């Protein structure tokens with residue numbers, strides 16, 4: 018059990034806030050033309066992500082097991098089929114895929130932590146900083162080393178089951194990260210092209226909202242909130258009765274969204290002040306932030322603190338990605354926590370090499386229009402998470418009866434409950450389906466959108 022509501026919020030926020038906010042959101046917004054993508058992402062966060070987060074915590078607390086067993090058991094309790102457990106299976110698979118590339122990117126952040134300790138950013142220009150990133154990407158052995166270190170750190174914690182010891186760290190690291198981002202924001206306002214950055218990020222150009230951009234914005238909403246794969250369900254399993262699920266979820270969603278927007282408002286002013294390309298892809302923060310640290314007062318000290326905190330934020334997310342699979346293996350197969358964490362960690366680690374090599378050795382190997390990394394990310398974030406979320410919403414809204422959900426949410430049956438139920442029953446599932454269909458081009462072909 019979590020010791021308090023606050024401890025639970027910290028744990029869920031620790032899982033939600035991570036590379037998704039600081040690394041992925043800015044580069045995805047950059048690739049998809051900015052404002053319109055951001056607007057659609059915000060809509061998805063509120064109308065799809067929030068009700069699904071509420072649903073996941075609610076189902077988790079009711080089932081009190083790993084996501085597979087929880088979905089199966091609550092499904093049976095509600096008079097439905099045990100095959101709902103398959104949603105948990107899909108979620109665990111999605112978590113595998115996500116962690117495999119997440120760890121590689123967290124490895125980049127680790128490398129940058131060490132670069133910054135060595136003063137590599139001081140006086141950097143877009144050329145030298147760009148070259149530093151390119152040389153890191155080109156060296157697959159180095160990337161492999163950092164990826165390995167991150168996986169060992171993550172497996173180490175999950176193997177010993179001391180996740181809750183992290184509470185204390187999150188309590189310090191989260192405000193620390195926020196403080197550093199505010200310092201960076203001040204830099205972006207006084208020393209970079211804040212007006213252009215603001216305009217790019219927050220002025221929607223609806224022309225840029227292609228069906229593909231909509232799919233990616235929806236995927237990003239799922240990814241950044243950690244929903245759609247049962248991870249939050251696994252956390253909810255340890256939530257004491259009498260804690261408000263709705264208020265907790267709102268807190269986490271607001272914090273997570275604020276940090277992503279802050280990251281965007283820091284990165285894009287630096288992009289435009291230096292004549293960089295907002296659509297340059299996954300390297301975006303690694304090609305921009307060092308420029309800020311390299312030229313701001315105290316930057317040599319702040320850079321390692323920032324990248325250290327970023328690694329930490331990635332670490333708390335990595336733990337959350339690994340935990341559901343390990344909990345399942347322990348509860349359903351009677352494995353020891355230690356061996357489950359090591360075996361699963363090793364598989365994820367090996368899978369990570371597909372991502373790692375797709376930035377160098379296999380950079381030209383493309384299928385379905387993307388590199389291995391792009392395909393793994395696309396499958397997990399833009400397809401499996403929304404699909405999992407669709408089933409979770411249907412389960413919470415249709416399979417669970419009104420009595421069960423209103424009892425578990427404990428907010429009566431007033432407007433807040435009605436709003437949640439409407440979103441879970443109708444809007445969230447319909448929105449996911451429409452975005453999926455739209456991305457296949459079918460709606461356009463029939464002149465429906």
Ligand code: TRP
Pocket residue numbers: 032033034035036037038115239240241242243244246248249333334335336337338
């Ligand atoms: N939300 C995390 C981030 O933004 C990534 C993530 C996705 C995650 N699904 C998760 C983390 C499940 C923990 C558990 O970085």
